Amino acid sequence: MSKNLGQLDRMVHGAYEAGWTTDIESDTLAPGLNEDTVRFISARKQEPEWLLQWRLKAFRHWQTMVHPEWAHVHYPPIDYQSISYYSAPRRPGEGPQSLDEVDPELLRTYEKLGIPLHERAALAGVAVDAVFDSVSVVTTFKDKLAEAGVIFCPISEAVREHPELIRKYLGSVVPFRDNFFAGLNSAVFSDGSFVYVPKGVRCPMELSTYFRINARNTGQFERTLIVADEGSHVSYLEGCTAPQRDENQLHAAVVELIALKGAEIKYSTVQNWYPGDAEGRGGIYNFVTKRGIAHENAKISWTQVETGSAITWKYPSVILQGDNAVGEFYSVALTRGMQQADTGTKMVHVGRNTRSTIVSKGISAMRAENSYRGLVHIGAGAENARNHTQCDSLLIGDRCGAHTFPYIESRNPSATVEHEATTSKVGDDQLFLCRQRGLDPEKAVSMIVNGFCKQVFRELPMEFAVEAGKLLEVSLEGAVG
């Protein structure tokens, strides 16, 4: 075991250096999408032939697919030829060897976003693999992770350094045929994170990636792959922010989680991309495919707080493949202004004694539309499977919408599925009580909403929970009154 760890250690370090020398000269690719675009991206990343072929296969298949229309969201057609599919920060000379060498401009932007990278990483014990415009800029806490044998690196680096793992798992949970956006992502994915936690290892710290979209007209196509080997445990945090911008930006990420026998993966997201202005202009289009596969006795838990983006189209799902596997989905989705969210989860029960829990809280204010869309599927072999789903919606104002579209399919007579959904508003009596105690209406609403979301927030790692609460408060500004 220790020998293995040593090898991994070396691999991790080696990969790090190699990772930087290749991407530096890259520049933003002119808008447009064809096979040459795919070849360009692959070449820039010095990818092996098999990966290029995989991308091309994905691209050819994607061309035959039709844009999905079923979600309860409305937006003008996207011109995929007007998007630039590759962009990397331009820097002269050698790549940064340490934080000091990172472009101070980038670091300042992070600070503006409230992410004091090194401080935060040091204080919170969080290793940050920051993705800035598609290419990883800095990774910290390598040593500590390497000691445990954990691989945490940009996926482009993992392709070169751990091809056997990438080849085995990439596309194994979300194949490129899965859906339109997953197909697109498979063809042109820019970068993302790769995590491998070896057998029996409990990852010594929470892993965190901060995504940002910066350059104009640049679609971002993250690809995240997390493999938790037998009996391991990892908690992964993903947070997103973006500066104001005029044009709609496309973001089509794919996240694949593999929890092998007895492993546990906890994946938390706080998403706060630019939602567009009061009239709904601008704002990010967030079309994400997230799915995990839980083998025997494994557990996958998704927690998400979605407050940003003009459009959110996202269904973090779990395939409960092995016996006794557990899947969880905790979600808060807040939409305001002209935001539209169609989000939920799929729990596909295959193994025996599989259990899943879904808690979804949707908050809709002003002229926003918020939909929960979920699937609970109990396969014929899922003896004694169990699901409990709770979807609550809160409406603030009479111009918004809150919707629930749950699909429940069962083929096993021993399974138990429970689904409940409620819709309510911030009660006048609740508001009155708070105001009587001296709280202004905005504070009062924010407090009530926080209470409404508590069930989900307590699933978040502590610092994320604080951030999420703050986010809601900021997002609700001006939504009440």
Add this chain to the structure above:
Amino acid sequence: MTTMKRSERIEVFARTARTRSENFPADTGVLGRLRAAGRAAFSAAELPNPKTEAWKYSRIGPLLEQGLLDRAPAGAAATARPIPGLDVQSIAILDGIPQPLPTFTPGVSVTSFAALSGAEAAAVETHLGRLAAVSERPFVALNAALLEDGLLIQVAPGVDVALPIELLLAQSDGAAPRGVHPRVLVIVGQGARATLIERHLGAAMAFTNSVVEVVLADGAQLDHLRLALDAGRGRWLSALDVELGRAARYHLWQAQLGAAFRRNEIRIRLAGEGAEVTVSGAGLTRNNAHLDNQLCLEHRVPRGTSTQVFRNIAGETSRGILNGRIHIHRGAQKTDAQLHTKSLLLSSRAEIDVKPELEIYADDVKCAHGATLGQLDANALFYLRSRGLDETAARTLLSFAFLAEVVDGFPVDAVREALRPALAQAFAAPAEEDAP
């Protein structure tokens, strides 16, 4: 037949339907115009395919079989077993054609579309095809396109009709495949009150594509019972479109056994303030039966209430589907809408699909739905077995009790009494050998 590809079968079906519709003599009356509109809409529409969301769990294969668009032979007869002890005034539509009408109690008038005059013609002109518009569902368009005749049932304003009105949608006996398209328009006048018992009596190779429109004026009340207890017989597609005026009340009770294909598309629209709707449904499918209930409750105005309760059981290789949609329009404040459904699977080859949907555009509302899927309580089973019941009897008793939660609420005594043996018999029937 089976060698034909799905797309070809659809093509043949659509072509046959068009040809049949074109063969009707030209007619500029209300029926002629509805037929023309139906024909145009059907030609323009695409028949549901596996990707059509509203048809996600129902395949139209059983409706495409050869001969299901043929007219029924003339002069055929049906065996309609009356419900024991039920005193009714009865109307029958046999093979899509209204049968000679009896006399009705004061305040009730029933007229076939072919014999309309005066105010009745005006009422049909106003309402026929208004709720069940041809443009939205291809099979509603098909019903209009192939409409031969139908019935207008009117209850005069202010009349409380004590004697239930029975509406039989029946197929003649016989093995010949055929398709029928019954059409009924029910208008309950202001403040009037009536009970309608709609019974579906099937024949194995008949395709019934019925459309019933119900208009409730302000303050009207209708208790509507729908019974489909001929297990496994026929292919049924029933559209039911209801509109409620101010403070009107509509109570729908359904008891259904599965058929080779049975799908109900029910749309209830609360168009007047303070209207009230209750829907209670009990469904039991066995063997390879199929039962699909698609409901859409639209709260268009403030202060409406709706409550829906469903119990479904699926055994053997059958399939039970429920899609319950509650749509609260902008401005429909103070709405209270609830939907609760419980389902039981009796076999590992059966399937239950439930989709309770909420679509809400108003903030001051109370809306909730609950859906559970489960199995019989092991303790209850043990208790019954410890009292000497064998496994099968114990299971049957508990399953029956599960449906009884809905069935015992049916408003007409004789119907309630008739349902118990009908359901017990359906439970007790031995499982058929699997169809190939």
